[in-house]
Amino acid sequence: MAETHSLQDLQQPAVSSKVFVQRDYSSGTICKFQTKFPSELESRMDKQQFEETMQSLNNLYAEAEKLGGKSYLEGCLACLTAYTIFLCMETHYEKVLKKIAKYIKDQNEKIYAPRGLLLTDPIERGLRVVEITIFEDRSIGSGR
Amino acid sequence: MSAVMITRKVRKWEKLPGKNTFCCDGRVMMARQKGIFYLTLFLIIGTCSLFFVFECPYLAVHLSPAIPVFAVLLFLFVIAMLLRTSFSDPGVLPRALPEEANFIEMEIEAANGNVPSGQRPPPRIRNVQINNQIVKLKYCYTCKIFRPPRASHCSICDNCVDRFDHHCPWVGNCVGKRNYRYFYLFTLTLSLLTIYIFAFNIVHVVMRSVDHGFLNTLKETPGTYPLNMNTFLLVCFFTLWSMVGLTGFHTYLISLNQTTNEDIKGSWSGKNRGQNPYSHKNIIKNCCEVLCGPTYPSVTFFSLFLTSFSASFPQKTTAPLIPNEHTPDDVKPSIAAEKSSGPKDDQPPAAMLPPLASPETDAETSIAKNQ
Numbered sequence: 001m002a003e004t005h006s007l008q009d010l011q012q013p014a015v016s017s018k019v020f021v022q023r024d025y026s027s028g029t030i031c032k033f034q035t036k037f038p039s040e041l042e043s044r045m046d047k048q049q050f051e052e053t054m055q056s057l058n059n060l061y062a063e064a065e066k067l068g069g070k071s072y073l074e075g076c077l078a079c080l081t082a083y084t085i086f087l088c089m090e091t092h093y094e095k096v097l098k099k100i101a102k103y104i105k106d107q108n109e110k111i112y113a114p115r116g117l118l119l120t121d122p123i124e125r126g127l128r129v130v131e132i133t134i135f136e137d138r139s140i141g142s143g144r
Numbered sequence: 145m146s147a148v149m150i151t152r153k154v155r156k157w158e159k160l161p162g163k164n165t166f167c168c169d170g171r172v173m174m175a176r177q178k179g180i181f182y183l184t185l186f187l188i189i190g191t192c193s194l195f196f197v198f199e200c201p202y203l204a205v206h207l208s209p210a211i212p213v214f215a216v217l218l219f220l221f222v223i224a225m226l227l228r229t230s231f232s233d234p235g236v237l238p239r240a241l242p243e244e245a246n247f248i249e250m251e252i253e254a255a256n257g258n259v260p261s262g263q264r265p266p267p268r269i270r271n272v273q274i275n276n277q278i279v280k281l282k283y284c285y286t287c288k289i290f291r292p293p294r295a296s297h298c299s300i301c302d303n304c305v306d307r308f309d310h311h312c313p314w315v316g317n318c319v320g321k322r323n324y325r326y327f328y329l330f331t332l333t334l335s336l337l338t339i340y341i342f343a344f345n346i347v348h349v350v351m352r353s354v355d356h357g358f359l360n361t362l363k364e365t366p367g368t369y370p371l372n373m374n375t376f377l378l379v380c381f382f383t384l385w386s387m388v389g390l391t392g393f394h395t396y397l398i399s400l401n402q403t404t405n406e407d408i409k410g411s412w413s414g415k416n417r418g419q420n421p422y423s424h425k426n427i428i429k430n431c432c433e434v435l436c437g438p439t440y441p442s443v444t445f446f447s448l449f450l451t452s453f454s455a456s457f458p459q460k461t462t463a464p465l466i467p468n469e470h471t472p473d474d475v476k477p478s479i480a481a482e483k484s485s486g487p488k489d490d491q492p493p494a495a496m497l498p499p500l501a502s503p504e505t506d507a508e509t510s511i512a513k514n515q
Contacts (some may be wrong), residue, residue: 128289
């Protein structure tokens with residue numbers, strides 16, 4: 001039996017279009033996404049909600065990439081053990097990535113899915129874009 | 145009619161574009177040409193073995209046993225750093241999927257407006273302002289993305305690499321954001337190791353000369369040509385100068401928070417000197433950021449191993465998700481174990497997501513053939 005591990009089943013509504021929110025490089029090379037509300041989403045959700053999501057995401061990424069005592073300590077400790085410590089320990093960045101994944105899942109369940117939208121975790125796109133899939137506007141409960 | 149199933153294991157990384165080779169279930173990522181990397185390994189291991197075999201016994205007895213012990217530790221650290229540099233993902237940026245590429249194309253066309261036929265369209269460049277400095281982001285025609293600042297396309301590996309430094313044939317990989325610190329530590333510790341070996345060679349020769357006379361010592365050199373002490377002293381000497389030079393150069397780059405690529409292109413030198421927007425204008429802070437900064441994740445690794453954490457769709461149908469070691473524990477119970485019922489005839493045309501991970505990490509492609 002062939003098992004195709006695909007994210008979108010037969011039961012999914014058709015994809016109408018996709019919007020890509022680009023990176024914001026105004027503060028340098030840190031991971032930060034633009035919070036500008038894309039016009040394609042105007043009919044589906046409000047601006048404030050979207051901006052809140054993007055701002056929270058940006059804050060989470062800023063936490064992951066923060067240069068401070070903790071990251072320096074982690075770096076020095078790792079260096080002393082010739083980086084073998086990462087075989088047993090998760091890096092701070094990876095821990096925050098898990099948090100981000102959970103946050104996106106929550107947001108999708110609570111806010112985006114009811115409006116026929118889907119946020120894709122930026123890590124799946126190389127931290128380059130936040131992909132928002134817009135599904136066709138069908139009434140909820142239809143289809144199987 | 146009976147269906148004959150031919151199952152062929154397609155390894156996920158075979159589907160990845162770019163000219164990288166993968167080993168160990170996708171955990172090791174290198175460039176295609178590895179010959180010089182093997183040479184580097186051979187030179188380091190060979191020289192150190194000669195040192196341990198011929199010199200250390202004498203030094204341990206006549207001076208201190210701590211000398212070979214420290215040499216061993218330094219040697220192990222050098223090899224660890226070399227392997228870490230060579231085997232890690234340098235920070236490869238994945239190529240744009242078709243929808244993203246189209247989206248960017250449409251944006252470019254909208255920005256360019258109507259170009260009269262016969263005229264070349266303007267070059268694809270985006271300007272961003274970073275710390276009061278205008279930085280041009282170039283469009284990569286191979287990867288179909290606007291390259292982030294400091295990223296560059298490596299023609300040898302055929303990938304865009306973030307914070308691209310250079311492609312190093314000696315380590316058989318690009319040096320970029322993710323493995324620059326390992327590369328720097330490799331050059332630094334290799335310089336130290338070479339200096340250490342060279343110094344103790346001299347000490348050894350001097351001590352023997354005191355006992356037996358200088359010329360006799362040279363004659364008694366253990367081993368036969370070319371694998372004798374004199375040859376490897378020579379190798380040490382030349383390695384020493386090149387490694388110390390390279391380490392010095394990279395120390396200079398780190399203190400200014402520049403990459404080799406930027407230095408060669410002269411992006412922040414000459415009339416642009418002092419305008420590097422990425423520098424913290426403080427040597428200590430620059431060094432800390434480059435060497436002790438956060439360890440960035442490998443997005444290639446994520447595309448090979450990660451399951452999507454995306455939630456269910458409006459109809460509450462759960463997409464088949466397979467938990468693996470990266471799935472957060474609280475998500476695992478909620479992941480439905482339902483598998484898709486059969487091969488899909490009509491894949492949604494827009495479903496061009498990267499292949500998801502199964503616990504075995506290999507995607508199985510089944511080709512059913514009717515007899």
